Amino acid sequence: MLALDTLHGIRVVASPSALDAASWPDNTTVLRLAPDDVFVIGATIEHAAVIATADADAIIVAESGFVGCWLHNDALAEVATHIEWHIPTHRPAFAQGYVAGVPAKLWLTDDRALLLCASPYAHDLSERLKGSA
Amino acid sequence: MLWLNCPQCGSRPVEEFAFGGELPTVPDRITDPHERDIDYVWMFDNLEGVSTERWFHQAGCRRWHTVARDTIDDTLIT
Amino acid sequence: MNEFVETLLEMQWHEPKSSYDVVIIGGGGHGLATAYYLATKHGITNVAVIEANYIGSGNSGRNTTIIRANYGIPESVRFYQRSLELYAGLEDETGCWIMHATKGLLWMAHTETGMRAERARALINTACGAETHVVGPQEIKQICPQIDLTGSGRYPVLGASYHVGAATARHDRVVWAYAQGAMQRGVTVLQHTKVTGLLREGERVVGVETDRGPISAGVVMSAVGGNVTKIAAHAHVRLPVRTHALQAFVTNAYGLDFPGIISDSELSCYVSQTPRGQMLIGAEFEPQPSYSMQSTFNSLASCAKKISSCLPFLRELRVLRQWTGICDVSADFSPIMGFTGVDGFVISTGWGTWGFKGIPAGGQQMAELIATGTTPDLIAPFALDRFERDHSMADLGSAGTR
Incomplete structure (x- = not known):
């Protein structure tokens, strides 16, 4: 969770x-x-x-x-399976769009990423990414 | 499936956007100002071909942008 | 041999004449029903129905065959209730079996706001002659034991409105019943004939240009679905209509009887069982206008996910076929019927995703309008000039799921 x-x-x-x-x-x-x-x-x-x-x-x-949380490499790779669009390859990078069908944002740095979303979607996002972190 | 190019966020599936309608145009042959207002508010060109439209990127930057889309096969032009 | 092919061979197919009293563009349910009622009720048989493809090849053959009158505004309830009653008598009247079956329709709500809408719907419906009750979860379970009232834990069902008179009928058979009835009385149906323009004298419309030559007419009616903007543009008529794709699909046969029709405006999907046992499922139209009949996986996936949350048994079934129609959706989600402001040109459009259920009443009323030259009271509220009069018939809540 x-x-x-x-x-x-x-x-x-x-x-x-x-x-x-x-x-x-x-x-x-x-x-x-x-x-x-x-x-x-x-x-x-x-x-x-x-x-x-x-x-x-x-x-x-x-x-x-x-709301948000920091993800390290494995967790980020798992979250990426819930993303349809192309994730930027350069670092640092900022990207926004659906993650598991929920409007979310990613702040990608060299060694980790911040996954965030508007607080009303917090429950939905973490439910849908169960097992990702 | 349709993907749109958000100038801020990049290429995203259409589900991330809200359709805001074609840019309204009123034919020149309608000259009465009142009739022009009615046409502007209610009538659609409903083009079969390239349509210039407004789309809102609700799952991303939450900004409006203008898109040219071919309604014959529902594909993006720009 | 297929019985439709047999019927086809028996029917009288004529070459086009140069002139008719009435030319109807569009050989779908609405066009053919109008021709049928012109012939049977008004004795007007010098009529041609012009169809670009084969009859019923457009939305008349692509819909989910649901007939109901549980709309949210009185004018619509009265109109669709008339249609529902005409459907119920259509087999006796035409002698054609349309596989009509009264089933009842549960329109489910998952929120207090949704329940308020269903309570209002039940009151308005019943006051206007379409019997509808509000029912609670226990009654829903009695009517349809397959429903998961928890909505798979995600969309709990608070209640529903139950529209007693809702029915289904086989859509091709309806088209063929009207076509046969009209043709037996002398109406000409021209298949595979494209209307390429309208003949005009000054502003007046006096006929149609086709790929088989010009045909003059006392009155031209547009009953097309999907391409009405272009037809109307030939007469300089602007329409508050956008063309959207609508998708539906059927599963393989479900072994048990599935009672009634289930509809859900909050999840925007609806389901019924065909006489062959298949589950017929539809959703809302695509948000962006399009003339593409391409079906999409996303639409199938999202609709399947929503409908199976309340009917978990659907997860065990497989999708057999998926298809798309293109629908003329009006700005207020109600049909547009009547005069256009251009002499000699009348219209029946804006049928969006709610056209099949309106075929008998739409045909009957448009026939009366053409025969008498005046707008019948039942469809007066649906005239095109309602938009400039600021009397739009907004009813998305009832049209949102079909």
Whole structure:
């Protein structure tokens, strides 16, 4: 059973150029959900101050609506059997789409991957991936 | 089966998307503004051939994008 | 020899004349029923039905043969109840066996919202003459012992509406009954004849252009399924219609009797048993418009998964055949019948995935409209101009599963 834990961070919706120019602390994970939308795990609202200056209309809020867990190689290979689409081969990489039919996201680094989904889907995702981790 | 290209996320099966309809067009021969409004709201070109449509990638980036699709064999053009 | 082939040989197939009082485009159930009622009820027999392929080759031969009237709005309940009653009398009227069987239909709900919809459906149906009751889980189990009320632990069944009069009939036989009845009275049916355009004098439609030459007509009716947008465009009529693919499949024979028809709008699937014992299963139409008749594995897999959650015995059966039809789905999920605003051109379309059950009433009412030149009360709410009048007949909840 996957142990999906709440991921705490911030969600910033802003102009793509403001997001491109932003820099984040080293201990954060930056997931670019869309050109104008980023989820930064481990960051706080203060870290986005520069974006608020660059884009006066930016929306910057604390985000705790995602759950996720880290997978190592074997578990990732098992999860990959539940994915129809092509998983990026370069690292690090971010990918989104159905995992076992549930909208989910993957943050792939050299030695492990973060599997995450919106919290309402947590139960479905872990049910469907029973035995994967 | 139909796969669509999301500019943000890449090629994904159609199940990940919501269909948002063809880009509405109103024939030039309809000139009355009220009739043009009715046509815009209700009528469809329902093309047999290449249709330009909006699709929403609900299982991925959750953004709208424009797709050209051939409705004769339900395949992606761009 | 196949009895249809025998009938085919006995029937009178004519060469096209240059002119008819009425030309009907589309030799499916609706076109042939309209011709039948023009001939039998109004004495109009100088009629041609033009079919691009063979009669019943389109959606009339591809549907899941369910006849029901349990719609969500009064106008639809009255219309489909008329159709249901005409179906019940069709064997006596035409002398053709259409394998009509009244079975009852359980429309299941899995949520409180779904139950509210079923309660409303039962009240509206009964008030408009179509008997429907709300039933609880125990009664469902009595009607259909095969149902897993827990929905395989995933989709528990809270209750259902039970539509007593729902029936099935063999779709090809319905097409042939109407064709035979119409042709015996002098109607011409032209198979393998393609309509390539409409003949016009000014704005008025005065006939059709076909690949066998032009045919003039006092009235042209479009009763096509799947290609109506192109036919109507010849008359500059714009339609609130999109063409979508709909898939269905049958399994091998199930050894036991399966009672009634099971439908489920929350899972969007429906099942009944054919006279041969096969389980006939259908789902919702594909979300994107398409003219492709390609069946897909994904559709089969998702439908099989949903329907077997409530009927686990289906997992033991095998899929024999899967097929696809292309359906003209209207913007409000109700049919479009009547005048088009263009003289000489009337239409029966927007039958989406709910057309088979509407054949007798649709044919009867369109025949009256053509014969009298006025719209009968029963189909007045379904006129094309309802959209510009802002009186759309939205009823997705009833059309969502067919």
